[in-house]
Each structure stands twice: as C-alpha cells, then as structure tokens.
Amino acid sequence: MKAAILGTGSWATGLARVLNDNGVEVLMYGVDDREIEDINVRHCNYKYFKNVKLEESIRATKNLPEVIEGASYIIITVPTQFVRSVLEEVKPLLKQKVTVINAAKGFDMNTNMRISDTIRSVFTKDEINPVVSLIGPSHAEEVVIRMLTAVCAVSLDEKTAQDVQKLFSNDYLRVYTLTDEIGAEYGAAYKNVIAVASGILKGLGYGDNSRAALITRGLVEMTRYGMLKGGKAETFFGLTGVGDLIVTCSSEHSRNFQAGKEIGLSDNASDFMAGNQKTVEGIRTCKVIHDDILKNYPDFEAPITNCVYDVLYENGKPSEKVKELMNRALKSESIKG
Ligand SMILES: NC(=O)C1=CN([C@@H]2O[C@H](COP(=O)(O)OP(=O)(O)OC[C@H]3O[C@@H](n4cnc5c(N)ncnc54)[C@H](OP(=O)(O)O)[C@@H]3O)[C@@H](O)[C@H]2O)C=CC1
Numbered sequence: 001m002k003a004a005i006l007g008t009g010s011w012a013t014g015l016a017r018v019l020n021d022n023g024v025e026v027l028m029y030g031v032d033d034r035e036i037e038d039i040n041v042r043h044c045n046y047k048y049f050k051n052v053k054l055e056e057s058i059r060a061t062k063n064l065p066e067v068i069e070g071a072s073y074i075i076i077t078v079p080t081q082f083v084r085s086v087l088e089e090v091k092p093l094l095k096q097k098v099t100v101i102n103a104a105k106g107f108d109m110n111t112n113m114r115i116s117d118t119i120r121s122v123f124t125k126d127e128i129n130p131v132v133s134l135i136g137p138s139h140a141e142e143v144v145i146r147m148l149t150a151v152c153a154v155s156l157d158e159k160t161a162q163d164v165q166k167l168f169s170n171d172y173l174r175v176y177t178l179t180d181e182i183g184a185e186y187g188a189a190y191k192n193v194i195a196v197a198s199g200i201l202k203g204l205g206y207g208d209n210s211r212a213a214l215i216t217r218g219l220v221e222m223t224r225y226g227m228l229k230g231g232k233a234e235t236f237f238g239l240t241g242v243g244d245l246i247v248t249c250s251s252e253h254s255r256n257f258q259a260g261k262e263i264g265l266s267d268n269a270s271d272f273m274a275g276n277q278k279t280v281e282g283i284r285t286c287k288v289i290h291d292d293i294l295k296n297y298p299d300f301e302a303p304i305t306n307c308v309y310d311v312l313y314e315n316g317k318p319s320e321k322v323k324e325l326m327n328r329a330l331k332s333e334s335i336k337g
C-alpha cells in the first residue's frame with residue numbers, strides 16, 4: 001500500500017515516519033531541493049529536526065506524477081495557503097479513486113473555506129472517497145521521535161474515518177474517530193489564534209495563571225464560535241478542541257506560540273509581521289475569523305481574537321491590549337456569554 005505525502009516540512013516528515021513504521025510505502029512531494037536532498041541522501045530533515053535520523057525507505061521528490069502514481073492515500077501536509085494549488089496539480093494525475101487526508105489546520109487562502117470543503121470543491125465524488133482530516137494535539141517534533149500522541153480521524157463517513165484510524169494507529173500514535181467535521185476543523189483552526197495570544201502573554205512576562213485563564217476563556221470563545229458555524233459543543237472538549245488548544249498554547253514547539261512570544265517581547269508585531277518566514281497559521285486564521293464575525297455576526301463577542309487581530313493588523317500594543325481585556329465589563333463565566 002502506498003501513501004503520497006504532499007510536503008516535505010515538519011508535519012509531512014512526522015507523518016511519513018508514522019506510516020513508514022506502519023509498513024506503508026511513503027513518497028513525499030516537495031518543492032525545496034535542500035529538504036528533498038536531506039531526506040533522500042542524508043536521511044534526515046535537518047531544517048526541522050536537528051537530531052533525527054530517518055529511515056532510508058522514506059523518500060522525497062519534486063516529481064508529483066511519481067508521488068501520486070499508485071497511491072491509495074494522499075496526505076495534505078502543506079500550509080493551508082498552498083493546499084488548493086497543490087490539489088489542482090494533483091487532480092489531472094489521478095488514475096484511481098483515492099482517500100485524501102487533510103492534516104493542515106486553518107482555512108483556504110482564496111475562499112476561506114474549511115480544508116475539507118476545499119478538497120470536495122477540487123475533486124468529484126468519483127475521484128475521491130469521503131474526506132478525512134487527521135487532527136489533534138500533535139507537535140511533529142514529538143511524533144517524529146515516537147512520543148505518545150493521540151489524534152482524531154475526522155470524517156462525515158465513519159467507515160472511512162475507521163480506515164484512516166487503522167492506517168495511522170500504532171503503539172505511539174492512538175487515533176480516535178470523530179464525525180463532527182465542522183467542530184473539529186473550526187477548533188483546530190481557532191486554537192492557533194489563542195496560541196498566538198498565549199505566546200504574547202509569555203513574551204510580556206506573564207505566568208501560568210495568565211495562561212490558564214487564557215486557555216479557559218479561549219476555549220469558551222472558540223466553542224461559541226464553532227457552535228455558531230454548526231459544530232457540536234462536545235467536540236471542543238475533545239482532542240481537536242481543548243486538547244490541541246492546550247498543547248499549542250503551552251509548548252515552545254508551537255510556531256504560533258513562538259510568534260506570539262516574539263511579538264510580546266518587543267510589545268509590537270510590525271517587525272515580526274515584516275520578517276516572518278515560518279508557517280504560523282494563526283496569523284491568517286485570526287483575520288479570517290475576525291472578518292467573518294465583523295461581517296456576519298456583529299453581536300458575537302470574540303475579545304481574544306479581536307485583541308490578537310488589533311496587535312497583528314492594526315499596530316495595537318500587546319501590553320495595552322492585555323489591559324483592555326482585563327478591564328472589560330465584569331460578567332458571569334457562563335459559556336452563553
Ligand atoms: N508542525 C506540526 O507540528 C504540525 C503542523 N500541522 C499543520 O500542518 C500544516 C503544514 O505545517 P508544517 O509541516 O508545520 O509546515 P512547515 O513549514 O514545517 O512545512 C511546510 C512545507 O510545505 C512546503 N511547501 C510549500 N509550498 C508547497 C507547495 N506548493 N507544494 C509542496 N510543498 C510546499 C514547504 O516548502 P519550503 O520549505 O520550500 O517552504 C515546506 O516543506 C499546517 O497547516 C500546520 O498547521 C498540523 C499538526 C502538527
């Protein structure tokens with residue numbers, strides 16, 4: 001059985017190793033010569049993992065037709081801004097029905113769709129099986145060294161979710177199934193915005209109490225928003241919701257957290273925004289959610305997202321925004337707001 005992995009970055013490499021460990025033939029598709037050469041010749045991916053030796057059977061190439069040829073599964077591990085364009089390149093290459101598995105977290109660059117919707121908009125029902133998202137608290141840095149991790153295979157179709165659950169599960173990766181695609185995908189996207197806020201608090205010098213408050217109130221905010229979009233409340237209390245929120249808000253591995261920390265340290269986002277080269281999905285996700293609320297749900301309160309937006313896009317000073325958040329009108333903790 002063969003899996004095509006789109007991307008040669010950190011999550012692509014983490015999932016390639018999982019599948020390789022599970023006896024699946026993996027071939028990665030990349031655009032970066034250095035990453036491809038590292039994987040094929042030096043059997044590492046030095047840019048992302050300084051001390052991880054990969055198996056020789058994990059291979060990468062720039063040749064997309066070779067990657068897609070004979071693959072039963074196509075795994076999306078490129079940042080969300082590139083998902084649609086890569087899938088459009090894949091489409092004419094398909095010779096057999098495949099299962100497309102999304103592992104990216106955020107929204108389509110041009111349409112702001114959830115990524116499962118993007119996949120369904122690119123392919124016909126005859127070309128692909130029901131879409132699956134593989135999401136949950138899973139830093140690639142830990143998965144690639146086989147640290148115990150649990151995620152969800154999310155699909156509107158339970159059977160396909162179970163198939164993907166079996167494909168990825170092993171003694172260090174435990175996969176649960178879930179059918180609430182909307183709740184899972186909004187949770188996985190929203191948590192990146194809260195993770196930027198968590199990094200900002202860290203950069204400003206705040207501690208554990210502040211982070212616990214942020215995670216808790218961030219969970220309320222993302223649950224209320226996700227339910228507005230059609231997600232189920234219980235999903236936000238699972239791996240794709242609070243699970244991913246905790247890991248991303250608390251870990252130095254998180255690029256969203258790291259971005260926020262840098263912004264908090266300088267009490268300003270402009271230098272970071274001008275120079276950032278890393279994959280920080282929370283930056284665009286924040287704008288998508290902020291603009292959606294402004295346009296479609298003007299009475300909806302999203303104080304954390306609004307503050308992160310002001311810092312990233314309106315030159316707001318993080319230290320001032322924190323004061324603003326703390327000095328809002330006092331209220332009940334109720335999730336209903
Ligand atoms: N890293 C993690 O722990 C996890 C990440 N995710 C999600 O996975 C997605 C990918 O993130 P991540 O792996 O971290 O990102 P990285 O920045 O580590 O890697 C992205 C990779 O995609 C490559 N790429 C960019 N454009 C294209 C293209 N058009 N075709 C093929 N490859 C391309 C990049 O190449 P180049 O180097 O040349 O830019 C790079 O190799 C994100 O949505 C993220 O939220 C989800 C769970 C865990």
Ligand SMILES: O=C(CO)COP(=O)(O)O
Pocket residue numbers: 105136137138139140192195244247248253254255256257279280281
């Ligand atoms: O989604 C992730 C872990 O679950 C990775 O988070 P970052 O993109 O912030 O590194």
